[in-house]
Structure formats: C-alpha cells, structure tokens
Amino acid sequence: MRTSSIERLLRADILEIPDYPAPETPAELSARTGIPEEHFIKLDQSENPHGCSQRVRSALARFDRYHIYPDGTAADLRRHLGEYVGMPADQIVVGNGSDELIDMTLGILIEPGDRVIVNSPTFAYYASSIGAHAATLVDVPRRGDFSIDVDAVLSTIDDRTKAIIIASPNNPTGNLTPIADIRRLLEGGPLVAIDEAYAEFAGTSVLPLMAEHDNLVVIRTFSKWAGLAGLRLGYGIYPPALMPHILKVKPPFNTNIAAQVAGRVSLEDQEYLLSTVRLIVNERERLFRRLSEIEFLKPYPSAANFILCQVLRGEARDLHQKLEANRILVRYFDKPGLRNFIRISIGTPEECDELVRCLRAIGQAYSMG
Ligand SMILES: Cc1ncc(COP(=O)(O)O)c(C=O)c1O
Structure with missing residues (x-):
C-alpha cells in the first residue's frame, strides 16, 4: 500500500x-x-x-592504505581462493558477503516474472533477493525430515524457471542435500545455485560437479568458518560462460580493502x-x-x-x-x-x-x- x-x-x-x-x-x-x-x-x-585469525587482526592493524581504492577485481584474493577451492581464479567473483553474490547471480538471469525455486524452510534472504529482482518465488516445501522432494521440484520447472537456490547444509535445518539429488536437479535445466555458507563444517562440497555441468554456481562465505561475519566477504564460483556477464553487474569496488586483506590472510592461516x-x-x-x-x-x-x-x-x-x-x-x-x-x-x-x-x-x- x-x-x-x-x-x-x-x-x-x-x-x-x-x-x-x-x-x-x-x-x-x-x-x-x-x-x-x-x-x-x-x-x-x-x-x-x-573469532577470526589473530593474523587477520594484526594485518588490519598494520595496513596503512585505507585511503586508496581497492583492486576492484580482487585479483590477489581470487588467486588464493582458487588454490583453496581447487578452481581457476578466473571463475571466481568476490563480494560484500555471500548475500551480494546471490543478488548478482539473480541480476544476470531474471526478467520480471521469471520464476526461481526455493525449498522452505530455508535462508530468508533468498525471498528478499528474488523479490528485489521482480522474479516470482516458487516454493516447493521440504519434506518432514527437511529433505528436498526432487521429483516435486523437477515437475515445477517450466520455461520461465531460471534458477533453483539451495543452501546445503541448509539454514536453519542443518541438513545436506545429497549429491545425487543435486545432479538430478542440474539435469532439470535451470541454473542451480548451491549456497555452501557452511561447507567447511560439513566437510563436503558440490564443486566437483562443476566439471560435468555448466549450470552450477557455488556460493561461499568467510562469515562462518573464518569468523569474518562483520567484515562481509563472500565469493561465488561460476561456469566460464557466465563470468563476463556477472562482471557487468558487479559494482566496481564491491569488496572493500579490509575484507580483501582479511580474506587473503585467513587463507594463509587456514x-x-x-x-x-x-x-x-x-x-x-x-x-x-x-x-x-x-x-x-x-x-x-x-x-x-x-x-x-x-x-x-x-x-x-x-x-x-x-x-x-x-x-x-x-x-x-x-x-x-x-x-x-x-x-x-x-x-x-x-x-x-x-x-x-x-x-x-x-x-x-x-x-x-
Ligand atoms: C545459507 C546462508 N547463506 C548465506 C548467508 C549469508 O552469508 P554472508 O554473511 O556471507 O552474507 C547465511 C547467513 O547466515 C546463510 O545462512
């Protein structure tokens, strides 16, 4: 109103x-x-x-170039991230928390009225980002044990369905979506964004599936395992064909220099x-x-x-x-x-x-x- x-x-x-x-x-x-x-x-x-690494605190206390714009491409951090996740640095984009990666991903996919599937209960920000991009949220609720009903999701996909967003492990339920289920969803056609904010605690990742599927995006964060929630640092790993387009919607200096330094030092102190x-x-x-x-x-x-x-x-x-x-x-x-x-x-x-x-x-x- x-x-x-x-x-x-x-x-x-x-x-x-x-x-x-x-x-x-x-x-x-x-x-x-x-x-x-x-x-x-x-x-x-x-x-x-x-908390975060003591080495991060020391590096930020010593840093004296806060008055200079950061490297908008965060090349140094992306190089270290590439080694950490075992993927080429030129498939990685960093952002102001993983929330921003969710936004940028939807930003290159959605025309008003396109559909995005989520599985409630899940991370509340997906609904906000889907709404902000004028997409229609299609909820396929999880079963009683919080697993995803893959058949129900697949039968919901139509030609306006652009993406499926899944947190695995899921917030707030804590369960992983099995790799076999994610493979089936990838074969369904839309982009599948797997939000691995908690991957380090799960000890498993869907990243190996990127070699077989060009519609998988993996989103990660330093907020949880590296104790940097307050500094806001996330990253996404994209199929090569999406990279030029995601860079068009990325704000030029979206990742501040303190976050870039903290991310690199966290990886050194992993x-x-x-x-x-x-x-x-x-x-x-x-x-x-x-x-x-x-x-x-x-x-x-x-x-x-x-x-x-x-x-x-x-x-x-x-x-x-x-x-x-x-x-x-x-x-x-x-x-x-x-x-x-x-x-x-x-x-x-x-x-x-x-x-x-x-x-x-x-x-x-x-x-x-
Ligand atoms: C599933 C999931 N994704 C993303 C986020 C946000 O992460 P960030 O702090 O990197 O924006 C959270 C935060 O709780 C989360 O639970």
Missing part, C-alpha cells in the same frame, strides 16, 4: 516484498535489557565463537582456522547428544555450525525468553513449516555447558509445574 507521496515512485511489486526479519542488534539488546552485550552468550546467528572448525564440529556432536537427553527438545542432526530443535513442550518463544533471561541468545521460529523451533549456534564448550545447564533447569521447572 502506498502511504506517502514519494512512494508513488516505487515499483508496485517492491511494496509487496515482506520486510527482511533482521534480528535485534547486540546494542539494541543491551539497551532493552540494561545488560552489557558482552555478558550474553550469543548463540543466535551462527557466528564463529573463536590451518589454524580449520582447526577451530574441527573444534566446532566436535562440540556440535557433543551438544547434539546432550540436547537429545533434554526431554522437551527434539534436535535435528546438523552438518553446519548450529542445531535446529523442535520444542515439544511449551512455546519456542517462551523458551527463547527464558534463555535470554539467563543471558543466552538463540533464534526461535514459529511460522508455517517451522512451528515451535529454536536454532542454537555452536558456541565454545563452556558456552554450550551453560546452555545445557539452563535447559536442564527449565526442564526441571516444567516437571515440577
């Missing part, structure tokens, strides 16, 4: 796009509760509890960072076993750095509030397809111990009440 005169200039379909459900910032949370933000255990946004990934994976498995013993939660196995749990007793929203009162932040979901769930990011062992202690106390209060 248009409410002010300037809104008459807006595209009519922009008015229909739902707001992106941005979580409360730590500063807002602190202002609302009166508790300093560093006193919270932050398990709500799948960040890396071990042995350390991947050791923190292993700590998180071990903690994920330990936390999964302990959550399975909490009688009012049903945790779902995860290949990512978070665990989704169905809340079997009481409301997820209340549980979220009780945990917040104990200075623990988690995400809760209460929407179609995701009724009464919480998502817990994997923290340090100490943080997860505190979470489990609180959950047990809440469980005891339930059984007494």
Whole structure:
C-alpha cells in the first residue's frame, strides 16, 4: 500500500516484498535489557565463537592504505581462493558477503516474472533477493525430515524457471542435500545455485560437479568458518560462460580493502582456522547428544555450525525468553513449516555447558509445574 507521496515512485511489486526479519542488534539488546552485550552468550546467528585469525587482526592493524581504492577485481584474493577451492581464479567473483553474490547471480538471469525455486524452510534472504529482482518465488516445501522432494521440484520447472537456490547444509535445518539429488536437479535445466555458507563444517562440497555441468554456481562465505561475519566477504564460483556477464553487474569496488586483506590472510592461516572448525564440529556432536537427553527438545542432526530443535513442550518463544533471561541468545521460529523451533549456534564448550545447564533447569521447572 502506498502511504506517502514519494512512494508513488516505487515499483508496485517492491511494496509487496515482506520486510527482511533482521534480528535485534547486540546494542539494541543491551539497551532493552540494561545488560552489557558482552555478558550474553550469543548463540543466535551462527557466528564463529573463536573469532577470526589473530593474523587477520594484526594485518588490519598494520595496513596503512585505507585511503586508496581497492583492486576492484580482487585479483590477489581470487588467486588464493582458487588454490583453496581447487578452481581457476578466473571463475571466481568476490563480494560484500555471500548475500551480494546471490543478488548478482539473480541480476544476470531474471526478467520480471521469471520464476526461481526455493525449498522452505530455508535462508530468508533468498525471498528478499528474488523479490528485489521482480522474479516470482516458487516454493516447493521440504519434506518432514527437511529433505528436498526432487521429483516435486523437477515437475515445477517450466520455461520461465531460471534458477533453483539451495543452501546445503541448509539454514536453519542443518541438513545436506545429497549429491545425487543435486545432479538430478542440474539435469532439470535451470541454473542451480548451491549456497555452501557452511561447507567447511560439513566437510563436503558440490564443486566437483562443476566439471560435468555448466549450470552450477557455488556460493561461499568467510562469515562462518573464518569468523569474518562483520567484515562481509563472500565469493561465488561460476561456469566460464557466465563470468563476463556477472562482471557487468558487479559494482566496481564491491569488496572493500579490509575484507580483501582479511580474506587473503585467513587463507594463509587456514590451518589454524580449520582447526577451530574441527573444534566446532566436535562440540556440535557433543551438544547434539546432550540436547537429545533434554526431554522437551527434539534436535535435528546438523552438518553446519548450529542445531535446529523442535520444542515439544511449551512455546519456542517462551523458551527463547527464558534463555535470554539467563543471558543466552538463540533464534526461535514459529511460522508455517517451522512451528515451535529454536536454532542454537555452536558456541565454545563452556558456552554450550551453560546452555545445557539452563535447559536442564527449565526442564526441571516444567516437571515440577
Ligand atoms: C545459507 C546462508 N547463506 C548465506 C548467508 C549469508 O552469508 P554472508 O554473511 O556471507 O552474507 C547465511 C547467513 O547466515 C546463510 O545462512
């Protein structure tokens, strides 16, 4: 609905796009509760509890050329990335977080009214980006175990279907889509964008399929495994035929110099960072076993750095509030397809111990009440 005169200039379909459900910032949370933000255990946004590499901090502190425009092609970072992922650097594009790669990918495909398939529940930004490009979102909901119904997706494809976007591991459900399913989807014809934001925690990737299929795009990020969520650095690996076109829509200096330096130094320090990934994976498995013993939660196995749990007793929203009162932040979901769930990011062992202690106390209060 248009409410002010300037809104008459807006595209009519922009008015229909739902707001992106941005979580409360730590500063807002602190202002609302009166508790300093560093006193919270932050398990709500799948960040890396071990932070970034110390070598990144030192390199950024030493860097003295912030007044000079960055290399718009990020050639040095792309060269290192090529070695990291085992793909040619000239098939890699970097961006201001992987969100921007999703936008650029849709930007070269979509004419108004084209269709893009997603499988809910999944990462909410896909809907925003699809809407921003005036595409029609076609949702083929996941099954009860959150797997993708490949036959249903294939039967939905028509000649206006340009892309299928899949997060694997999926956010917020944590499960991987099997390679065999992705192969079948690739044979369906549209571009298949696999968002591997959590690939390092899964220890597997669809990248080898790029040798066989020219309609596969893989999108990655430094936000999770490298602890750089605040710096915004993502990248996409594209089939050679799309590269000249994606470079036409890429803003010239989309990746700032701090992110480029941080990305390169993270790759140089990958042995350390991947050791923190292993700590998180071990903690994920330990936390999964302990959550399975909490009688009012049903945790779902995860290949990512978070665990989704169905809340079997009481409301997820209340549980979220009780945990917040104990200075623990988690995400809760209460929407179609995701009724009464919480998502817990994997923290340090100490943080997860505190979470489990609180959950047990809440469980005891339930059984007494
Ligand atoms: C599946 C998925 N893709 C992309 C992103 C965003 O990553 P970035 O921080 O690189 O924009 C997230 C963030 O949570 C995510 O869950």
